[in-house]
């Protein structure tokens with residue numbers, strides 16, 4: 001299967017040109033960029049088109065291959081890609097300094113997984129910041145592939161151990177053996193210095209050593225982080241459930257407000273409480289979910305998201321989606337042919 005290796009962003013084009021471009025020379029694997037019709041931001045002439053033709057001169061949303069990247073670093077378009085990894089979680093972020101972040105890796109360490117196809121399809125061979133929200137296989141298995149096949153500079157983990165997982169120790173050993181790796185156990189309240197102009201704040205973590213096989217406790221250990229860039233904010237919840245939501249809602253209150261919410265725990269009914277959502281008040285809500293027997297996402301959660309006025313994206317229905325902040329909020333979707 002052919003997968004596009006170069007995807008680029010073109011900026012500041014007129015509406016007419018955008019329309020002509022799509023009508024006349026739409027590359028087969030272009031992403032379609034859609035403006036949210038009901039977003040109440042001021043109009044902007046910011047447009048993004050992903051296209052293969054002008055990679056040398058344009059800022060890129062994705063970190064390219066190692067050798068071509070150095071000169072391009074420093075001028076990337078901020079983007080968050082919610083990768084369709086099935087029943088699991090994985091978000092790939094490009095920071096404005098062109099450094100890359102991968103939050104979780106989904107449930108498969110196979111080279112034929114959607115995460116692997118996404119990374120190879122974009123010639124991504126190194127990642128600056130890898131985050132494992134919590135040690136469940138649907139989050140760390142795919143990171144095994146990443147550490148086996150890519151180079152990673154910094155790894156953010158919790159100190160909670162999950163003895164019921166037979167592959168966790170091997171994974172953490174692999175991460176620790178990565179040449180030159182820095183391993184961090186971020187604590188609640190800490191801010192991470194990943195890129196100028198980007199605020200990354202840890203709102204929850206389990207940074208003290210502990211051990212449990214109980215799913216709910218592990219979920220509530222999730223590294224929760226809020227990222228703010230310019231006037232757009234994004235909240236990544238991992239699999240945090242009601243207890244953690246309550247804690248951070250009581251502590252951070254209005255500071256939780258975010259334009260984008262990576263919904264906790266695959267849309268489970270035990271996450272995304274009304275109280276929590278009322279503080280976050282997201283415009284876009286991304287649910288990473290695949291075929292499962294847990295009833296994810298639950299109708300109750302979908303209803304609460306609808307009530308708060310969020311537009312919901314689901315990887316099981318919408319596939320891989322990209323979020324690009326701008327004066328207006330844009331989103332785009334990968335075409336089916338891309339294969340992930």
Ligand SMILES: [Zn+2]
Pocket residue numbers: 088089136138139239265266
């Ligand atoms: Zn999960």
